Amino acid sequence: MNGLLIKGGRVIDPASGTDGVRDVLIVDGRIAGVGTGLKANGAAVIDAKGLVVSPGFVDLHVHLREPGQEGKETIATGTRAAAKGGVTSLACMPNTVPPLDSPALIGHVLHKAATEGVVRVYPVGCISHERNGEVMADLAALREAGAVAFSDDGNAVMNALLTRRAMVNVKALGVPYVEHAEDEHLLDGGVMHEGRTSLRLGLPGRTSLAEDVIVARDLILAEAAGAHVHIAHISSAGSVALVRDARRRGIRATAEVTPHHLLLTDEAVGEFDTRCKVNPPLRDEPHRQALIAGVVDGTIQAIATDHAPHGPLDKDVEFTSAASGMVGLETLLPVCLEALVHPGHLDLPGLLARLTHLPARLFDLPGGTLDVGAPGDLCVFDEKAAWVLDARTLASRSHNTPFDGRKLTGRVVHTIVGGRVIVRDGALT
Ligand SMILES: [Zn+2]
Incomplete structure (x- = not known):
């Protein structure tokens, strides 16, 4: 046996x-x-x-960087980092080089994952051709090749007509539309959360309104299309309120939040610590508390790492030109315990639900339970x-974490x- x-x-x-x-x-x-x-x-x-x-963790938001940026991460190293963090299934984002906008590229990722990976990998396909934000990719063909959801993650889809059409398509395919919700005009060149810390450091800020506006638009379009819209790495009090209200009205809206947005605030940027530069940015304490409340009341169903590996060439530079993102797979559990369980917001089963069967259900992935046959x-x-x-x-392969030495x-x-x-x-x- x-x-x-x-x-x-x-x-x-x-x-x-x-x-x-x-x-x-x-x-x-x-x-x-x-x-x-x-x-x-x-x-x-x-x-x-x-x-x-526990059932192995299910992470809906990981950047494996392959193909194209193997110096930062590969499917081999990224899935090993996942395993070390207790993650046994992950959805990988399509903003690779080239982006995952064709069935051949989805197939390539699945083949690499099967031959070189050590956990289950579920690719997310691009919404737009070349992630150009204008021309829709062949979503049905990507779905056929194995895409479990669609997103232009890294950027919001700024063209509302494309969003509208894509939502009609994902509805027909029975998979979620995943939005990186940041209106690029409202961002106005900001590099961290717009607030007291950005003023102190003299850095241009990214207003939380940039997130709220895209979330509001997507909820309107999802309601009209009857589509499932999933807000990636939700970070603002305003968007939590919008998603909560939409769910009450029966709109198929879900959300994930990262461990770092639950534990850290913009003050962690300290003296220009580029390891704390992420998109969307770490926000202030009222936003953080709103995220925790959203996790507790079920407005936010999943915790996802947004594991975003970058090397020294992208991070050991001045703050304004540094790349955004931090690695998160290997600190997922302890950071969630510190943010949610130790302060008494959730008990351990409550946390594990948001790391296992709830995220699995959002993207209709196997796993996340100990049912016989799972x-x-x-x-x-x-x-x-x-x-x-x-x-x-x-x-x-990358070490860009603000939790080094913690x-x-x-x-x-x-x-x-x-x-x-x-x-x-x-x-x-
Ligand atoms: Zn994103």
């Missing part, structure tokens, strides 16, 4: 409401049972006593383990994908 038995951990499966000491048996890559006193019958055994056993994907972690991050030890609590111990142990005792196998 090709099996793996994870014995005696605190099994939390938010989809089924399971929370208790159990064994989990995986046979032939799939969950074969969750219960007490399960027998190995020749299966390999992992002792999980004192550890939490993929044998697990994250086994020590909720209490304290450690200090050394960015040089990251599996990601004391973190909560550490991934084992990551299992399809019954294969990819990370054992915190190290890639």
Whole structure:
């Protein structure tokens, strides 16, 4: 029997409401049972006593940088970083070089993921040809090739007519329209959140209104088309309120938020720390509190990393010309614990729901549950383990994290994908 038995951990499966000491048996890559006193019958055994056993995390927003920017990340390194962070399924964004606007490129990513990756990779296709924001890509052909959602992530689709037409198409295809919601005119050349810190540093600001305006437009167009609109990396109090209201009115609107927007504010930019330069920007405390409230009340269903690797050539430069983004896969769990669980906003099952079955459902991905027959994907972690991050030890090819040197609590111990142990005792196998 090709099996793996994870014995005696605190099994939390938010989809089924399971929370208790159990064994989990995986046979032939799939969950074969969750219960007490399960027998190995020749299966390999992992002792999980004192550890939490969760479905593997599902991250809806990752930049793998391949093809085209392999100096920053590859499918091989990015999926290893995912595994180290407990992520067993990820959606990768199409703003590669060239962008994922053709079935051949979607196929290329899937082939690379199958041959060189260690977690499940689900590509997101471009909305527009060459991400030019004007001419729609062949969404049906991209869907046929394996795209699970559509986005011009990196930029908003500024052409409302294109958005309208794309929403009609994604509705027919049964997949979400994913918006990077920042109106490029309202951004007005800003490089961080427009507020007290940008004034102190003398940096041009990006108003949160730039996000709100695109979210409002998309909600109107999604309602008309009957489409599912998903707001990527939501960051402003205004857009949380808009999505909450739209959901109450029955519009199919969902959202994800990043761990860094939940934990940090614009003050983290400090003295021009480019590691804290992200799009949308880290905002101020009232915005952060609105995001937490949105996660707690279900306006925001998913936590997604927006893992965005950049090298020193793009980050060790003056703030205004630095690239935007930070890596996040390998700090996902501890940052979420610090932002949401330790202050008492969510309990552990509540957090895990937003990292597993809720995001899986948004993009209709397999996984995220421990149902019998589900993929044998697990994250086994020590909720209490304290450690200090050394960015040089990251599996990601890039080390652009503001959490370097920070004391973190909560550490991934084992990551299992399809019954294969990819990370054992915190190290890639
Ligand atoms: Zn984005």
